[in-house]
Amino acid sequence: MSFDEIAIAYDNAINWESRLDREIPFIIKSLKDEEAAKILDIACGSGRHAIELASRGAYVIAFDNSSSMIQQAKNFADSANSSPRFLILEMLEMEKEVSESFDLALCLGNSLALLNDWNEVEHVIRTVRNLLNQEGKFIFQTLNFTEIIKNDFRLFPLKRGYTPSGKEIVFGRFFDHDTNSQQTHLIMSSFVKTGKEWTVTSSKQKILRIQKENIEEILLRAGFNQVEFYSDYNKSSFVPTTSRSMIVRAQ
Numbered sequence: 001m002s003f004d005e006i007a008i009a010y011d012n013a014i015n016w017e018s019r020l021d022r023e024i025p026f027i028i029k030s031l032k033d034e035e036a037a038k039i040l041d042i043a044c045g046s047g048r049h050a051i052e053l054a055s056r057g058a059y060v061i062a063f064d065n066s067s068s069m070i071q072q073a074k075n076f077a078d079s080a081n082s083s084p085r086f087l088i089l090e091m092l093e094m095e096k097e098v099s100e101s102f103d104l105a106l107c108l109g110n111s112l113a114l115l116n117d118w119n120e121v122e123h124v125i126r127t128v129r130n131l132l133n134q135e136g137k138f139i140f141q142t143l144n145f146t147e148i149i150k151n152d153f154r155l156f157p158l159k160r161g162y163t164p165s166g167k168e169i170v171f172g173r174f175f176d177h178d179t180n181s182q183q184t185h186l187i188m189s190s191f192v193k194t195g196k197e198w199t200v201t202s203s204k205q206k207i208l209r210i211q212k213e214n215i216e217e218i219l220l221r222a223g224f225n226q227v228e229f230y231s232d233y234n235k236s237s238f239v240p241t242t243s244r245s246m247i248v249r250a251q
Ligand SMILES: C[S@@+](CC[C@H](N)C(=O)[O-])C[C@H]1O[C@@H](n2cnc3c(N)ncnc32)[C@H](O)[C@@H]1O
Pocket: 002, 003, 004, 042, 043, 044, 045, 046, 063, 064, 065, 066, 069, 089, 090, 091, 092, 107, 108, 109, 110, 111, 114, 115
């Protein structure tokens, strides 16, 4: 199962105006010159960040392994008159298709946690480091599993919206934490109304339990030497036991 099945629901579940208002200023402030910047957006989903950054003048390559996500991203880019380069590409194979050097790499929306194991995370982080120029930065956001497990956080609020063709859509997500195996799965369902009938599509995805200690160790081992942790895009302090989100800026 992948994000292919729930691509439209995912994009619909997010209030993009407020999300981009929160995130883009932090991203821009991490760049020396936003108009000359070269940015790589890893697991870009429906491409909203890439489109916004490209429309500000940055050169952006953005990729995702879900063809539905990339199709949506291209459609949104056409209507926004913005032109990032979108690729259908697997994160673990980015070095095969991407050979330029970047000022900034992004990986938002807990996407690193979708990799299968810590070796894959390390592989991606090392590849990112090799693709960044001398002062390049890697900004990524994940959920913080120290807090999530401590508080047994499981249920995300239900979201409702409309597909591009005007059908009502409801998107639900929850975590399934298994105490024996210490594994977490994310269960996602989208409900779409066609006429009077609802159809349901579900997907189940293993999620890595990313915590500050394990990710910091990998970043340092991969050669990043300045690593900052925040709990939001206003640079609020990150507190492992209370912060739900973890925003990392590594140089
Ligand atoms: C939660 S979405 C985040 C999308 C976007 N970055 C955002 O913040 O809205 C996770 C994305 O990661 C993509 N993804 C998951 N595993 C991937 C992989 N191994 N390689 C590339 N993309 C992947 C999914 O298709 C999905 O679009």
